[in-house]
Amino acid sequence: MMGAFRRARAALFERGAGLLVAQTAFVYLFLYLPIAVLITLSFNDSRYAVVWQGFTTKWYTALLQGETVARVDPTAAWNALLNSVEIAVAMVVISTVFGTMLAFALDRYDFPGKRLFTGVVFMPIIIPSIVMGISLLLFFNIVGIQLGTGTAIIGHVAFGISFVAVVVAARLQTFDQTMEEAAMDLGANELETLRFVTLPMIKPGIFAGALLAFAMSFDDYVVTFFIIGQENTLPIFFFGMVRQGISPGVNVVAALIIVVTMALVAVAQWFQGPTW
């Protein structure tokens, strides 16, 4: 009995590597097959069906020339994209600065009510977007701020700061403060220490936080929907399109965004440099 079990186990371990490869392949397939299908269909020579009818680049050509393809108006898509980028960039800049400062405060200082404060800071990550959206809408109405991209930026910053703070705080925890002491010992004042030692060393964390914040903002539908008023962002635009069926135009715009996003991530990684 035991012998048989051991033999089976040994056989399993022997083939274990193969099983692992298969499992990994399945995970990647699960993650990326839909994206691959989407990109493939953007070249599909069919106006409605998701059935492959042959290869074409005519949707790309048409959209890039400003023609409306299957209800997708390139001007509207372009405007939505511009709004999305504007909101995301403004949000990332503000969130990264304040989120990093917040992470330092949480990492370096003890103050009364710190636990409660920390909880409140990280709340936006946990509370449902819909609650966040409604409460922000209420807030803007009560205060009397005109809804638009401006309010969208404020709303995104409200959760962006939390995401940046979480990522940077994690980085700060592994940061050896002796490094700062060494710099000061060698004659660097507080600002110089921050500039030449602390920031370069936690740069990967700040970059990761900023990237995450960008993704969260660019991707957000629920919160934005409540607080952007008459304006559109890309997710809202897409949602409007897809409700009336998937068109090749939507596929093309999505495919283009994937390519641009990947390029952005690649550039960010290159900037980030090596990690210690």
Place this chain on the structure above:
Amino acid sequence: MTDYDVRLEGVTKRFDDVVAVDDVDLRVESGKFLTLLGPSGCGKTTLLRCIDGFETPTEGAVYIKDEDVTNVPPFERNTSMVFQSYALFPHMTVGENVAFGLQMQGVDDSGETGRGGVGQAVKRLVRRGSNEEIESRVEEMLELVELPGTKDRQISELSGGQQQRIALARALITEPAVLLLDEPLGALDLKLRQNMQVELKNLQEELNTTFIYVTHDQEEALTMSDQIAVLNDGHVEQLGTATEIYEEPATEFVADFIGETNLVRGDYSETDEGATITRNGRTYLVPANPEARATAGFAVRPEKIRIGDEAAGLDNSFRATIIDEIYKGNLGKFVVELDDGERFTVDMQIRDQGSYLQMGETVQIGWAAENSVVLTE
């Protein structure tokens, strides 16, 4: 007049209710190698950090080169620290690490040192500038620590011993009045550590810079120091040369902490024939100590106790039984017991094969009175 590089006056450091450093007065002569020696938690690192400026004393004052620096931040003090973890900047090359101190001082082509005005400060924030003066000083320092030509290497490419040397070079390039070393050899293996001990001492003599070295390793302290300050519970138990600390420990703590020793407590009395300490009815002859109180102890080092025939006729000479032995290779270490139960550890050189003593053997042990020390506390 003696020149003191570092002077501590009544330095006390309290963290909440814990007293880490308790009223320490200490003077370190220029160009000397002082070791702060003590067990972990004795306050030696806190004291070092008070000198460097990372801690501000709760009470008392710190002087460097006769200037009161008690409230001067670390970056404006003429001290450099070699950290236990080296704290080399991982995002800079070896050369950039070593150059950092000079760059922050704003060394320019004229070789003049000075941090300059606001414009200079802003310029420094934009870029860590380098120039020929700095480059040549960096190369000089790398040669000093015997790692020439490594300036373009990454820190992660260096071994622990090499990192140690770079940390030294980085600290020394600013020509500090005092170099502070916080257990810098702790992470190295024994052989490397012993080599570095000698090299550090040589370096210190060559540069004639004041070194203050923190360690809990008494052997390290005895090897390198001109002066040793033994710390216990935040205060200095004894300050003296290596020989003084070892041969004439002032307190029980010092006798016990430095090397191995036999401690016997009893009643102290002085007669015409000399001083004695009596315990369990047995009288031990000891050197007279005017500061000794009625109840005192004495210490005698294991290597000062003779064993066998040569022990007969010494001031203190007793019959004893061997109850334990520890083979140490170069010497035999025996625990012997007198008939009243008093135990002593005795070292014996094993010069002849077969002269090793056996368990349970009865032997004669003895030592001269002047080879023991009467302790005041």
